[in-house]
Amino acid sequence: MRFLMIASYAESLIAFRGPLIAALQEKGLEVHIAAPDLPAGHQVRAALESRGVVVHHVPLQRTGMNPLADARTLLALHRLMRRVRPACVMSYTIKPVIYGMLAGWLARVPRRFALITGLGYAFREDSGRSRLRAVVQRLYALALSRAHTTFFQNPDDEALFRRADILPAGKRSCIVNGSGVDVASFEVAPLPDDGPRFLLIARLLGDKGVREYAEAARRIRARGAGARFSLVGWIDASPDAIAQHELDAWVADGTVDFLGRLADVRPAIAGCNVYVLPSYGEGTPRSVLEAMAMGRPIITTDAPGCRETVVDGDNGLLVPVKSVGALEQAMMQLIEDWEQVVRMGQRSRQIAESKYDVRKVNAVMLREMGLE
Numbered sequence: 589m590r591f592l593m594i595a596s597y598a599e600s601l602i603a604f605r606g607p608l609i610a611a612l613q614e615k616g617l618e619v620h621i622a623a624p625d626l627p628a629g630h631q632v633r634a635a636l637e638s639r640g641v642v643v644h645h646v647p648l649q650r651t652g653m654n655p656l657a658d659a660r661t662l663l664a665l666h667r668l669m670r671r672v673r674p675a676c677v678m679s680y681t682i683k684p685v686i687y688g689m690l691a692g693w694l695a696r697v698p699r700r701f702a703l704i705t706g707l708g709y710a711f712r713e714d715s716g717r718s719r720l721r722a723v724v725q726r727l728y729a730l731a732l733s734r735a736h737t738t739f740f741q742n743p744d745d746e747a748l749f750r751r752a753d754i755l756p757a758g759k760r761s762c763i764v765n766g767s768g769v770d771v772a773s774f775e776v777a778p779l780p781d782d783g784p785r786f787l788l789i790a791r792l793l794g795d796k797g798v799r800e801y802a803e804a805a806r807r808i809r810a811r812g813a814g815a816r817f818s819l820v821g822w823i824d825a826s827p828d829a830i831a832q833h834e835l836d837a838w839v840a841d842g843t844v845d846f847l848g849r850l851a852d853v854r855p856a857i858a859g860c861n862v863y864v865l866p867s868y869g870e871g872t873p874r875s876v877l878e879a880m881a882m883g884r885p886i887i888t889t890d891a892p893g894c895r896e897t898v899v900d901g902d903n904g905l906l907v908p909v910k911s912v913g914a915l916e917q918a919m920m921q922l923i924e925d926w927e928q929v930v931r932m933g934q935r936s937r938q939i940a941e942s943k944y945d946v947r948k949v950n951a952v953m954l955r956e957m958g959l960e
Contacts, residue, residue, distance in 0.1 A: 766872025768946030797866025
């Protein structure tokens with residue numbers, strides 16, 4: 589039996605979906621992947637093919653609303669499905685969900701599953717995006733009406749889709765605990781005891797709270813607290829991207845230590861004693877789960893997807909979205925209370941094991957897809 593997974597970002601296939609792909613193969617399925625930017629010799633393509641995965645290139649632009657380009661994506665996916673004839677198709681992120689579900693319906697794929705990993709740029713509360721949001725909502729509603737089950741990574745996103753009639757009444761949905769984390773690979777690391785060390789890992793987008801993190805860091809440094817603030821990530825192709833000159837200024841004045849884009853984030857997490865993600869909203873943030881598994885307290889926002897990872901005062905602290913003052917205060921609270929850092933880090937690991945173990949998350953998805 590063939591299973592087709594559709595993605596828009598090649599690197600996510602190994603980092604986020606690797607364990608799910610392995611679980612599908614363990615069930616005896618022939619796994620096919622469709623994604624853009626996977627030419628012969630690409631590192632991700634080579635890694636997938638070495639695991640027995642069949643890789644297909646499809647034309648897909650992650651950002652922008654170009655009707656002709658999107659029509660080519662739909663046509664390419666339809667042709668691929670008619671050729672491969674998968675028994676199941678699952679897609680994630682906005683364009684793969686929209687065009688993957690429509691192509692799957694047109695190609696009469698027997699079982700079709702959508703995974704909503706976050707709302708993305710179009711859904712942020714900003715009057716300048718209202719037209720884009722309306723278009724995305726209509727396309728989502730059309731596509732999800734063709735899905736057999738839609739997976740969500742937090743209850744807020746599911747509630748929004750139901751309330752806005754994006755997910756049609758009567759259509760099945762299932763909430764899972766994010767993409768999960770391999771708690772065996774992300775082992776507990778000792779907390780550095782040479783001063784406060786904060787870390788943020790994210791694509792360098794405004795919606796990730798990168799500017800709030802940098803400003804809070806600047807304020808705390810001005811207090812002479814002796815803290816250091818590391819930043820891991822890269823400038824992505826997005827209308828919401830941090831400008832290169834902003835990043836250069838933060839590095840030049842010592843506000844952040846920029847570590848760039850890392851293939852393995854575990855050394856960076858091991859080098860911090862508090863993990864911070866001031867995001868405006870997520871599906872469930874994978875970087876937070878990885879930091880939790882490694883025994884780090886979390887400071888994140890009281891926003892969809894983020895709030896599910898933290899019990900305020902237990903394994904971390906929740907702050908309001910876009911509040912630099914509250915973020916600064918939360919950081920100072922942990923700077924001044926090492927015992928709280930230790931206790932919260934221990935609780936993070938316990939929660940990661942009990943709630944976010946990737947094997948448990950994948951078991952729920954396989955069961956819902958009728959593959960358990």
